[in-house]
Amino acid sequence: MRISELSRRVGVSSDTLRVWERRYRLLNPRRTTSNIRLYSAVDEARVRLMTRSLGEGVPAAQAAELARAARLTLRPGTTGQVLEHDGAAAARRMSAALDAFDESGAEQALQQLLSEYAPLAVIRDVVVPYLHEVGERWAAAHMTVAQEHFASNFLHSRLLALARGWDCGLGPHALLACSPDELHTLGLICFGVALHSHGWKITYLGAATPVEMVSDVASRLRPDLITVSVSVTGRLEPVLAQLADLAAQWPLAIGGPATDARAAARCRALHLAGDPVTAAASIAAAGAWPAGLRPPVGLRPPVGSRAGRDGGERAAESRSVTSAVTTRGTSD
Numbered sequence: 001m002r003i004s005e006l007s008r009r010v011g012v013s014s015d016t017l018r019v020w021e022r023r024y025r026l027l028n029p030r031r032t033t034s035n036i037r038l039y040s041a042v043d044e045a046r047v048r049l050m051t052r053s054l055g056e057g058v059p060a061a062q063a064a065e066l067a068r069a070a071r072l073t074l075r076p077g078t079t080g081q082v083l084e085h086d087g088a089a090a091a092r093r094m095s096a097a098l099d100a101f102d103e104s105g106a107e108q109a110l111q112q113l114l115s116e117y118a119p120l121a122v123i124r125d126v127v128v129p130y131l132h133e134v135g136e137r138w139a140a141a142h143m144t145v146a147q148e149h150f151a152s153n154f155l156h157s158r159l160l161a162l163a164r165g166w167d168c169g170l171g172p173h174a175l176l177a178c179s180p181d182e183l184h185t186l187g188l189i190c191f192g193v194a195l196h197s198h199g200w201k202i203t204y205l206g207a208a209t210p211v212e213m214v215s216d217v218a219s220r221l222r223p224d225l226i227t228v229s230v231s232v233t234g235r236l237e238p239v240l241a242q243l244a245d246l247a248a249q250w251p252l253a254i255g256g257p258a259t260d261a262r263a264a265a266r267c268r269a270l271h272l273a274g275d276p277v278t279a280a281a282s283i284a285a286a287g288a289w290p291a292g293l294r295p296p297v298g299l300r301p302p303v304g305s306r307a308g309r310d311g312g313e314r315a316a317e318s319r320s321v322t323s324a325v326t327t328r329g330t331s332d
């Protein structure tokens with residue numbers, strides 16, 4: 001909304017709003033291509049908090065500080081694709097804030113996007129590319145290790161906030177873990193958030209999980225899918241045999257930059273290529289397990305499959321699997 005609309009809604013003059021924006025960084029408008037400031041629901045909520053504190057006699061600077069620090073819960077946006085201009089502007093603001101160790105500034109930039117766009121669109125179109133850029137800047141020494149840690153910890157906590165309640169769901173059940181010694185969890189969390197948005201129930205074991213531990217948990221929970229994520233080159237090879245044993249009992253998928261279709265074929269797993277949001281959509285579109293793969297012994301068919309949950313062997317007929325998912329052959 002423009003400043004005149006914001007002013008009308010909150011009952012504060014445009015001049016005062018501009019002062020609060022300039023002096024206290026209370027507002028965080030985005031600019032259109034013709035340089036018009038547009039304010040979001042988050043800005044509106046902050047102005048309301050500010051005026052409430054002022055009404056209670058709190059000095060302006062302190063009232064602004066309180067409003068900026070407040071954790072605002074807004075109805076999430078629903079737009080499925082972040083406009084390039086919005087994404088680039090938000091990523092720039094988030095990046096500048098994180099470089100300056102300004103968590104609230106980064107939070108504002110992210111919240112503004114989340115108030116306008118669906119969380120999955122924000123993850124796919126802004127968070128994942130931003131993380132990639134972090135890696136490149138870090139590798140080129142344009143970012144210190146401290147800045148990189150600060151940024152990835154910020155996103156780790158925000159992604160887990162989006163994951164809240166992912167263990168509930170009536171759809172199929174996925175068990176997610178990183179391979180042994182693997183600390184790169186962000187891609188896997190994005191995958192879990194995305195899969196949950198398709199109705200899946202998620203159990204997340206997190207970083208550096210020994211394969212035998214994944215297997216123990218699987219025996220207890222009997223998941224419809226196990227996904228193991230590997231990011232660092234060379235981490236997959238030493239556990240391929242163990243993963244093959246796991247895949248003999250449970251439907252197994254592997255994803256992350258250190259995985260590929262050949263390695264997946266060697267451990268008899270499904271390879272999830274591409275970004276986690278698209279990979280999750282492909283899995284969801286294909287049911288609990290893409291057709292065309294021989295199901296492991298004892299696999300429970302997915303909800304809604306022809307065989308039904310107690311129907312024994314999974315229906316073999318093909319369902320389409322998008323290009324984000326590369327499957328292993330059925331002849332093994």
Ligand code: B12
Pocket residue numbers: 128131132133134135136138139148149152156181182183184185186187188190191227228229230231232233254255256257258272273274275276279280
């Ligand atoms: C954040 C980060 C960290 C954080 C991780 C925090 C966390 N909680 O995850 C910390 C600080 C812990 C870290 C540590 C290290 N890191 Co690091 N890290 C990164 C960074 C900047 C971002 C990784 C990330 O989350 N990206 C977001 C994901 C979504 O994007 P992506 O990794 O490109 O993955 C793509 C796909 O594979 C897919 N995807 C990813 N995961 C998954 C999972 C599933 C299930 C699916 C379906 C898809 C999928 O989505 C992406 C888009 O297509 C990358 C840089 C980069 N270019 O990625 C380096 C990077 C991954 N790290 C690297 C290295 C070397 C390390 C360290 C060894 C550094 C060190 N010397 O200590 C340690 C290793 C720690 C360990 N034992 O694992 C290298 C890996 C190089 C290699 N090829 O092996 C990278 C590439 C940096 C670089 N340019 O050299 N790191």
